[in-house]
Amino acid sequence: MARTGLEVQIAAIKALFFREMKTRFGHYRLGYIWAVVEPALHMSVMLLIFTYIRDRSMTGISYAVFLVNGVIVFSLFSHIVNNAMHAVNSNRGLFDYRPIHPIDTVLARAFLETVLSSGVYLFFMILLTLLGEQFVIVDLLTLVSATALLIILSCGLGLGLMVVSALYPEGTKPLPVILHTLYFLSGVLFPLYRIPYQYQYYVTWNPLLHAIELIRRSSIPGYEKYVMRDISLIYLMECTIVLLFFGLALYRTQQEEILRRE
Amino acid sequence: MIRIENLTKSYPTSSGRYYVFKDLTLEFPENKSIGIIGRNGAGKSTLIRLIAGIDRPDYGEIITDKTISWPVGLASGFQGSLTGRDNVKFVCHLYATRAEFPEKVRFVEEFAELGKYFDMPIRTYSSGMRARLGFGLSMAFKFDYYLIDEATAVGDARFRVKAERLFKSRHSESHFIMASHSPETLKSFCDIALVLGRNQKVTLYNSIPQALREYQRDEHLKPIRKVHRKNKI
Numbered sequence: 001m002a003r004t005g006l007e008v009q010i011a012a013i014k015a016l017f018f019r020e021m022k023t024r025f026g027h028y029r030l031g032y033i034w035a036v037v038e039p040a041l042h043m044s045v046m047l048l049i050f051t052y053i054r055d056r057s058m059t060g061i062s063y064a065v066f067l068v069n070g071v072i073v074f075s076l077f078s079h080i081v082n083n084a085m086h087a088v089n090s091n092r093g094l095f096d097y098r099p100i101h102p103i104d105t106v107l108a109r110a111f112l113e114t115v116l117s118s119g120v121y122l123f124f125m126i127l128l129t130l131l132g133e134q135f136v137i138v139d140l141l142t143l144v145s146a147t148a149l150l151i152i153l154s155c156g157l158g159l160g161l162m163v164v165s166a167l168y169p170e171g172t173k174p175l176p177v178i179l180h181t182l183y184f185l186s187g188v189l190f191p192l193y194r195i196p197y198q199y200q201y202y203v204t205w206n207p208l209l210h211a212i213e214l215i216r217r218s219s220i221p222g223y224e225k226y227v228m229r230d231i232s233l234i235y236l237m238e239c240t241i242v243l244l245f246f247g248l249a250l251y252r253t254q255q256e257e258i259l260r261r262e
Numbered sequence: 263m264i265r266i267e268n269l270t271k272s273y274p275t276s277s278g279r280y281y282v283f284k285d286l287t288l289e290f291p292e293n294k295s296i297g298i299i300g301r302n303g304a305g306k307s308t309l310i311r312l313i314a315g316i317d318r319p320d321y322g323e324i325i326t327d328k329t330i331s332w333p334v335g336l337a338s339g340f341q342g343s344l345t346g347r348d349n350v351k352f353v354c355h356l357y358a359t360r361a362e363f364p365e366k367v368r369f370v371e372e373f374a375e376l377g378k379y380f381d382m383p384i385r386t387y388s389s390g391m392r393a394r395l396g397f398g399l400s401m402a403f404k405f406d407y408y409l410i411d412e413a414t415a416v417g418d419a420r421f422r423v424k425a426e427r428l429f430k431s432r433h434s435e436s437h438f439i440m441a442s443h444s445p446e447t448l449k450s451f452c453d454i455a456l457v458l459g460r461n462q463k464v465t466l467y468n469s470i471p472q473a474l475r476e477y478q479r480d481e482h483l484k485p486i487r488k489v490h491r492k493n494k495i
Contacts, residue, residue, distance in 0.1 A: 011355055012356060015353075015355030015356050018355065019341060019348075026344070027383075093339040096314070096333060097339055098315055098332060
């Protein structure tokens with residue numbers, strides 16, 4: 001039974017996905033419910049703290065909804081990138097099975113994170129609506145395309161970083177610092193629209209900010225007026241294409257080198 | 263057919279490159295099980311990994327038209343926190359169709375004889391149990407060649423007899439490539455042997471006893487050491 005390359009890859013990703021699910025949540029009593037509850041608990045604490053501390057400078061906008069959108073989207077990005085970076089070294093044993101390639105571990109993890117994040121997102125959408133906040137999807141198409149672009153962008157960046165960390169482990173040392181800085185530069189906790197226009201130029205280089213603001217715009221009614229002028233889906237798409245290209249190119253040329261055990 | 267052509271494999275060390283194989287050219291005879299003998303660090307595992315296609319040579323290639331298993335060793339990609347059954351299912355996802363799952367899982371469950379342990383996390387297994395699971399798992403799938411990385415990967419004496427019987431029944435279609443220190447295991451599973459000597463010297467012998475003799479002479483092992491080694495393994 002000869003299978004095509006694509007069939008083998010899909011089988012590998014599926015296998016890795018279920019394995020990861022089972023490894024993370026299989027042994028708990030409530031099982032997979034924890035997959036959603038765990039990040040939800042984490043978020044709830046943040047919500048409690050920040051909703052009461054922060055001023056409500058955005059009239060008509062629920063800060064809770066604003067925060068949920070920011071935190072979930074950013075953590076989706078950082079989880080995919082972090083997982084991808086460690087994918088080779090934490091899965092060495094798995095490459096003994098020939099159908100599994102390093103890229104499959106990245107894709108499987110990205111897929112898992114997407115499923116989990118969507119679950120958490122839905123959970124909060126229901127919860128906050130029940131609490132009387134306005135959490136409505138205004139523009140489904142932008143929401144889906146911005147999210148999809150962000151996931152692809154994260155995979156592209158993750159792939160590139162995976163290659164770097166597999167070949168030069170010290171190369172990714174600055175990454176946690178960069179991720180933390182990005183957290184503040186992406187407007188996760190507070191809106192960046194108050195930055196004077198001539199300086200917005202500097203923060204809008206960051207494609208993550210675009211993704212987060214686009215997703216907010218499509219799920220918070222009345223948020224348009226707080227979105228910076230330069231935020232655009234096209235820019236996010238361009239960044240995605242560039243990062244994906246470099247990620248794939250690096251991976252394509254270095255796959256053999258990664259698998260060669262030193 | 264498995265043919266190795268101009269294979270060179272080296273590892274960088276702080277005092278220059280260490281060559282495991284240098285321009286090795288060799289063809290394994292058809293329909294034979296091959297034992298790989300050599301001291302620790304001679305390159306047995308490296309050769310197995312190269313044949314499995316999961317490690318890459320510096321240059322040269324390994325050409326084959328046979329199906330080759332993953333290397334069955336003690337670690338072999340098991341996830342310690344998952345049960346034996348879940349680990350088996352994982353490999354089934356990779357190599358089998360959905361319809362074949364129950365049959366494969368049942369085969370491994372019966373063959374490995376782990377009893378209740380089959381549904382317990384692998385980290386609770388002894389190394390012998392882990393070996394039986396790994397060996398049984400690889401035997402659940404049809405390959406022309408099975409790669410076995412360690413003698414202990416075959417398990418204890420009783421299990422070895424069982425494995426041998428199963429293997430004899432498949433002898434016409436499947437063969438072993440096995441790296442081992444244990445003369446008994448080599449004699450019961452292999453027909454010919456490849457000795458990895460010092461200075462990248464690789465020699466193929468047509469009988470196991472002859473290969474073992476040559477190897478012991480090369481390594482200046484006195485007969486008394488031989489007895490000692492036997493007991494240890």
